[in-house]
Amino acid sequence: MNAMGVRFTSEQVLALAPDDASRRAGSRLGTAGPWSGTGCGEGAVWGECKGSGSSPYRTVVDTTGPAYTCTCPSRKFPCKHALGLLLLHASDGAGFEESAAPDWAGPWLKARRGRAGSTAGRTGDGAPEGPGDPEAARRRAERRAARITSGAQELEQRLADLLRGGLAAAEQPGYGLWEETAARMVDAQAPGLAGRVRELASIPGSGPGWPVRLLEECALTHLLDRAWLAADRLPAPFATTVRTRVGLTAPVDGAPVRDHWLVLAQYDAADARLTTRRIWLHGTTSGRTALLLSFGAAGRAPLLALPVGAVLEGEITPHGGSGQLRAEPGGEFVPVAVPAAPPPGGPVGDALDAYGRALTQDPWLDSWPVTLSGVVPARAEYGWQLADANGREALPLTPAAQSRPGLWRLVALSGGAPVTVFGECGHRGFTPLAAWSPEVPGETVPLI
CATH class of the missing domain: 2.40.50 (OB fold (Dihydrolipoamide Acetyltransferase, E2P))
Structure with a gap:
């Protein structure tokens, strides 16, 4: 295919699956047996897949999106037929004859490309979609801000009552009182505050040291409350961050x-x-x-x-x-068919410094994207970690990362040798998301 239709690899196709069941079902359809009428052209592939009914399912994939359509009744996106078609294309591109799209595929492709062109035109010139009413929008924003302010004040009172009664007693009311408070934050149109309240609710009784974790989360929630109530006096970029953490959508702001x-x-x-x-x-x-x-x-x-x-x-x-x-x-x-080198990385110390700098701009940040280079997965007393090859510093993996199959993929890729790993570094540890081995340059190995 041309540059607009570079074939995905099998690994890239499987990474598109919405869940494990779709991945398995799509793999079973990634052979030529059930398919007929396969073809490709102008960044799209299509084919008909024999199913249980008398008529085959007609499947089209626009690989420039990617985007998918299929006549099957599945609500999953992409469905198993789209995954199977892409897997077949990845393994047997010669079986897809370059041609014009058939009548049953062409209209969908034409309509999709038309919508994409219209969207790109709006994005390019920055023109709004409709006239709108700026004054009405301003009034709506003011009413929502007033509701959020009321919710933040109520949450401040809830935190004060909690600390006045003592953290040790936080288990007694149970989850219901916290959920009621979270519901009040939702009513106040502050979903970010509601999420923090639900996080608070999950801490009491969650294991050794939970009062310390609860105090830390209470402090961060209090900080967010106070920042919202003083947002008009904050520097503009930080005020935008506060509004985002409360639950408002940050505006698109910057050059494309x-x-x-x-x-x-x-x-x-x-x-x-x-x-x-x-x-x-x-x-x-x-x-x-x-x-x-x-x-x-x-x-x-x-x-x-x-x-x-x-x-x-x-x-x-x-x-x-x-x-x-x-x-x-x-x-x-x-x-596009160009080599894909991993992002430039550094040792564990550089990753921790990057996360620390990010926290100065956003104290509520759970994690920060970093790339570690020259690290080796190693078993420690408390679990798995990524250690610098010289053994000077190490970063523990998060509990969730240690329970995923991607950990063993990373261990196998390393084989005891240094690798490059991209992931999210946070206060709970490091979550590896992708890795690269020096022995196979340019091959991205997904870990989640």
């Missing part, structure tokens, strides 16, 4: 950045209400690290999905706030 982006990692976090997908990118020219967020309703995968290890040409626009890495994609990402 066009680059070749290496997809470092992609993973989902879900609760009863929402699935949040985090995608880490590294600009091979700009050296910029960016975080793309995509959201889906509970039980449904977010729309945005990028193959880990791929290099994509595209444009992002950063959000505002001090120390923020979040950005919005502009238009489509196009796969």
Whole structure:
């Protein structure tokens, strides 16, 4: 295929799967047996997959997104047929004849490319989508700010009552009182404060030393409350960070950045209400690290999905706030066939320094993206850690990371030799997300 249709590797395709069940089902469909009418052209692949019914399922993948459509009834995104088609294309590109899209695939591709062009046009000139009413928007913002202020004041009183009664008694009221407080924060349109309250609720009785952890989280929540109540007196970038942590959306603020982006990692976090997908990118020219967020309703995968290890040409626009890495994609990402070197890294000490500097700009930061170079996974008394090859410093892995299969993938990749690892460094330790071995230059190995 041409540059707009570079084939994904099998590993990159499997990284797009919304869950393990889809990954297994897609793998079973990654052979030529059930497929007919396969083809490719202009950055898309298509095919018909025999199913249990009389008519085959018609599947189309726009690899410049990627984006997918299929006539199957699955609510997963991408479905097993899209994964199987991409896996077949990855393993047997010769079986996909270059041609014009068939009648059943062409209209969807044309409509999708038209929508993408319209979106790119709006992003490029910065024009709003509609006239809007600035005065009405200002009044809505003022009403919401007043509700959040009321919620922050109520939460301050709740924290004061907790400390007055003593942390040792925090177990007695149980989870219900905290959940009631969290619900009040939701009513106040402050989901960030609600999330912090639920975090407080999970600490009492959670293991040795929980009163210390509860005091730390209470202090951070109090700091956020006070920062919101004094936001008009804070420096503008920090005030934006405070508003974001409370639950307001940070505005897109900055010049668009066009680059070749290496997809470092992609993973989902879900609760009863929402699935949040985090995608880490590294600009091979700009050296910029960016975080793309995509959201889906509970039980449904977010729309945005990028193959880990791929290099994509595209444009992002950063959000505002001090120390923020979040950005919005502009238009489509196009796969390009260029070498993908890992981000420049450093020893463990440099990673800790980077996290410390980030905390000075955002005290509520859970973690910060860093790249460790020349580190070796090693077993310690308290669990696994990544140690500098000279053995001078080491960074423990988070408890969650130590229970994932990616840990053993990392250990096997290293084999006792130094490797380069990208991940998130925070107060609970380090979460490895991708790794590279000197023996296989340019191959990104996903760890989550």
